[in-house]
Amino acid sequence: MRITPPLVAALAAAVLLAGCGREPAAPAEAGVGQRLYGRIAFKPCSLTSPFAADSIAAQCARFAVPENPAQPKGRQVQLNIAWLPATDQADIAADPVFFLAGGPGQAATEVWPTLDAAFREVRKHRHVILVDQRGTGQSNPLICRNAKGDSAVMEDEATSTEAVVKFAADCAAKLQADPRYYTTTDAVRDLDSVRAALGAAQIDVVGGSYGTRVAQQYAARYPQHTRAVVIDGVVPNELVLGSEHARNLDASLALQFEQCRKNPTCRQRFGDDPRAQLRKLMARLKEQPVEVEYRDPTTGELKRDTATAGAVAGLTRMFAYAPQAAALLPLVLNEADQGRYAPLMSLAQLIQGQVSEQIMHGMQLSVICAEDADLLKDDPADADTVMGSDLSTVLVAQCKVWPTGKRPADFHAPFRSQLPTLVLSGEFDPVTPPRYGEQVLKGLPNGRHLVLRGQGHGSFASGCMPKLMGQFLESADAKSLNAKCLDSLGYVPPFVSFNGWEP
DSSP, X not given: OOOOTTHHHHHHTOOOOOOOOEEOOOOOXXXXXXXXXXXXXXXXXXXXXXTOSSOEEEEEEEEEEESSTTOTTSOEEEEEEEEEOOSOTTSEESSOEEEEOOTTTOOHXXXXXXXXXXGHHHHHHOOEEEEOOTTSTTSSOOOOBOTTSOBOSSOTTOOSHHHHHHHHHHHHHHOSSOGGGOXXXXXXXXXXXXXXXXXXXXXXXXXXXXXXXHHHHHHHHOGGGEEEEEEESOOOTTOOTTSSHHHHHHHHHHHHHHHHHHSHHHHHHHOSOHHHHHHHHHHHHHHSOEEEEXXXXXXXXXXXXXXXXXXXXXXXXXHHTSHHHHTTHHHHHHHHHTTOOHHHHHHHHHHHHHHHTTOOHHHHHHHHHXXXXXXXXXXXXXXXXXXXXXXXXXXXXXXXXXXXXXXXXXXXXXXXXOSOEEEEEETTOSSSOHHHHHHHHTTOTTEEEEEETTOOSOOTTSTTHHHHHHHHHHHOOGGGOOOGGGGGOOOXXXXXXXXXXXX
């Protein structure tokens, strides 16, 4: 097996009734500088993200839960929790919104600053609660670091299965944690412990990407405490994580490259078949990687590194997540194909550096090893894709040495519920395509699936979606939503030069 370092970025990418009574919700004061919400005392804090310009004012707290539920007096996990109070203090609903982050391996408090604006309608009448899932953020993060001290999936120079496996085994041995107890099921139990401590009879669960798995598992196991569900970029319970990533990416690229083919200038400049150009570029770099001089996009420092087929695959995958970034792909890939690799290397470094520090690979392994790895099989159909089969190969290999927990027997059963549920998909989503949303909707008689035209992975902030999400959480009636405003969403034109698109 040849493993390319930029696979780190690819693996790292590697993403929420009944009648709601309102109650006066101003929490009681709990001592100097603290506010009580239920039994939990919070104090002021700020949430920040390298992907957001502004910090978000919040209330933060720690909440202890046993690492091993069978040993309640054993080692404790101090969950990091943030509370964003509703903005209309005179009219606050009884049911707070619990936002569930993706990954697996992302922390809710770290991703929130990029999403806060999308929840402005929701926040008018509802508190929002962010719980860093155990193993992420500041909740005893299961981070694996390479020799440089960076968050990583493997050492940069790892090129063999043995090296990848050793990296995982060494990481597990260094953790101050028992990785067997950092699964989705453990996280769902934590969420309900927090709910109970807040004194909320019901909550609304809003999840993105992997967070949709958490949302479905919570709603299925605690339906009496769930009022409504919003899931964006849906992972069906039946899906084995990692099993279809490669083919989903290629299908998304075909749709996104078609936008270039439809644009006369783009087609004239980059040709009829950007996918064929990508395939040719990767084949050439696989045969002979190229030393490249480029500017570090964050420091401006001149650097040298090696452009590899893996770097191209990682960049392509990450750019496919968002249509605004994907619009750059034909241009950047064409530049590289012409021997000008500097733009590609700068962008690849920018993405890898920012994403890898937000994904806890140890937590990712705890989830996937317990819930998916034994069901993950190589598929010959992945062979000719941009990502190939490296993803599943690395995960299966590392799971053989990772301390592995258990999943409930019905973990992969389809989500079937009477709960009001809003299902969102992006038309071009390279990870969780719209067919996944259709699949989940079959078990939801009170659900509705909205497919957002031209959007990628994650649609909370697209167009009028913030308004619709606020309306849904007010009414808990997905079918009555007037979603005509989404018709105004369009396609992002491809860049034909570094000055942008034409005209």
